[in-house]
Amino acid sequence: MAGQPASLSGRDVGSFAYITIKDRIPQILTKAIDSLHRHKSKFFEKHGEKGLEAEKKAISLLSKLRNELQTDKPMIPLVEKFADTDIWNQYLDYQQSLLGETDGKARWFFSPWLFVECYMYRRIHEAIIQSPPIDDFDVFKESKDQNFFESQESVIALCTYLQELISTLEVLDENQLKNEFFKFLQISLWGNKCDLSLSGGETSSQKTNIITSLGELQAFILVNDMEHLWALLRPGKETETDSAAAVRVAIVLDNSGFELVTDLVLAHFLLSSRLATEVHFYGKTIPWFVSDTTRRDFTWLVEQAKSSSDKYLSRCGLDWESYLKVGKWVYHDHIFWTLPHEFCAMSQVAPDLYTELQKAHLILFKGDLNYRKLTGDRKWEFTVPFHQALNGFHPAPLCSIRTLKAEIQVGLQPGQGEELAASEPSWLTTGKYGIFQFDGPL
Numbered sequence: 403m404a405g406q407p408a409s410l411s412g413r414d415v416g417s418f419a420y421i422t423i424k425d426r427i428p429q430i431l432t433k434a435i436d437s438l439h440r441h442k443s444k445f446f447e448k449h450g451e452k453g454l455e456a457e458k459k460a461i462s463l464l465s466k467l468r469n470e471l472q473t474d475k476p477m478i479p480l481v482e483k484f485a486d487t488d489i490w491n492q493y494l495d496y497q498q499s500l501l502g503e504t505d506g507k508a509r510w511f512f513s514p515w516l517f518v519e520c521y522m523y524r525r526i527h528e529a530i531i532q533s534p535p536i537d538d539f540d541v542f543k544e545s546k547d548q549n550f551f552e553s554q555e556s557v558i559a560l561c562t563y564l565q566e567l568i569s570t571l572e573v574l575d576e577n578q579l580k581n582e583f584f585k586f587l588q589i590s591l592w593g594n595k596c597d598l599s600l601s602g603g604e605t606s607s608q609k610t611n612i613i614t615s616l617g618e619l620q621a622f623i624l625v626n627d628m629e630h631l632w633a634l635l636r637p638g639k640e641t642e643t644d645s646a647a648a649v650r651v652a653i654v655l656d657n658s659g660f661e662l663v664t665d666l667v668l669a670h671f672l673l674s675s676r677l678a679t680e681v682h683f684y685g686k687t688i689p690w691f692v693s694d695t696t697r698r699d700f701t702w703l704v705e706q707a708k709s710s711s712d713k714y715l716s717r718c719g720l721d722w723e724s725y726l727k728v729g730k731w732v733y734h735d736h737i738f739w740t741l742p743h744e745f746c747a748m749s750q751v752a753p754d755l756y757t758e759l760q761k762a763h764l765i766l767f768k769g770d771l772n773y774r775k776l777t778g779d780r781k782w783e784f785t786v787p788f789h790q791a792l793n794g795f796h797p798a799p800l801c802s803i804r805t806l807k808a809e810i811q812v813g814l815q816p817g818q819g820e821e822l823a824a825s826e827p828s829w830l831t832t833g834k835y836g837i838f839q840f841d842g843p844l
């Protein structure tokens with residue numbers, strides 16, 4: 403787009419984008435293939451010989467994909483009919499139209515990283531849907547579930563804290579309530595460290611009690627707009643005309659497993675404290691960036707919580723189930739979230755979703771990939787205002803809650819980025835730092 407910085411891309415040899423395409427994505431593909439291998443006997447039990455044939459077919463399609471990537475072959479159109487196939491192929495055409503000086507073919511190490519990485523996950527999905535009867539298999543499901551089980555102690559600590567707090571909420575003064583709100587926001591932020599894409603599909607669970615670490619982690623919050631969120635939601639806020647009015651908070655989810663638990667306890671707190679009256683969650687329609695939440699993951703996690711032998715976790719599970727039943731929590735999915743488009747294109751590409759998000763008083767965008775899509779995954783100067791990088795995307799007041807896992811960050815103080823780079827060259831990509839970055843009412 404004219405007047406905007408260039409996209410991050412694998413063209414920049416040695417960049418995080420380059421390393422991701424060269425090393426991390428093939429590693430993730432190999433793990434996906436392994437997962438199919440490991441389920442061979444399950445496929446046989448369920449579908450007989452047809453299951454075995456399908457497993458072979460999916461593996462050969464994924465191996466071909468890995469080879470295309472590693473030899474930097476042109477990116478090819480999708481062939482299998484699915485709800486978003488045409489939109490994807492149009493987007494591929496659009497990317498090719500931008501490549502005047504080359505042979506006009508989009509390539510893995512040449513095209514924008516955001517596009518390449520999304521395309522890879524969409525091709526994994528294509529390999530699976532081309533392989534019936536195992537066409538609803540989620541190659542990442544096992545690792546997502548494992549992340550939840552490995553984080554059990556922290557999950558229980560969080561649910562215990564929440565349930566005990568709820569019984570005292572009525573007697574908290576406004577300052578105490580604000581402190582608790584800030585705690586749950588930070589829990590949700592650091593929950594974003596646990597994604598399985600950064601770790602190349604390797605386990606990345608939360609083993610320590612996150613609540614006791616919040617104090618020491620505070621120093622790693624580079625942009626902290628939590629006060630703005632409080633000003634929007636606090637009891638007696640100026641915008642409130644009727645105290646019984648609905649307050650809708652939208653959470654655009656990221657990873658399943660531990661991070662999802664941190665988002666659910668935040669949402670639970672918002673309702674119990676009456677800072678919000680409804681919470682709408684937005685998840686992915688297909689397996690995505692290894693650990694992203696699909697409807698199946700969401701439902702699975704609520705079920706796991708409900709049937710836990712721990713009384714606080716199971717009480718949470720029961721509460722979550724009833725919030726969903728009565729519509730205080732609503733789960734939505736939409737194909738837009740698994741398209742390669744930047745969010746500034748949403749009002750054109752998915753006007754229905756944009757209109758839906760406009761109904762929120764506040765939208766929380768979880769995680770790194772959402773940040774990349776909010777800001778267009780471009781080489782912005784660190785000091786460029788967030789509002790500018792959003793490039794007109796503003797369905798409602800919004801906040802990115804993200805740990806840094808890609809070489810992009812805007813809205814920093816002059817010199818802040820340079821100072822960090824000098825003392826810690828990998829500060830942008832390890833997930834050690836986090837932000838609450840807000841773009842308020844227009």
Ligand code: F6P
Nearest residue numbers: 597599600769770771772807808
């Ligand atoms: O490690 C980088 C990466 O693969 C990025 O491409 C992506 O932004 C991130 O992982 C996924 O992180 P998150 O789950 O926070 O969106």
Ligand code: MG
Nearest residue numbers: 597656657691
């Ligand atoms: Mg993710």
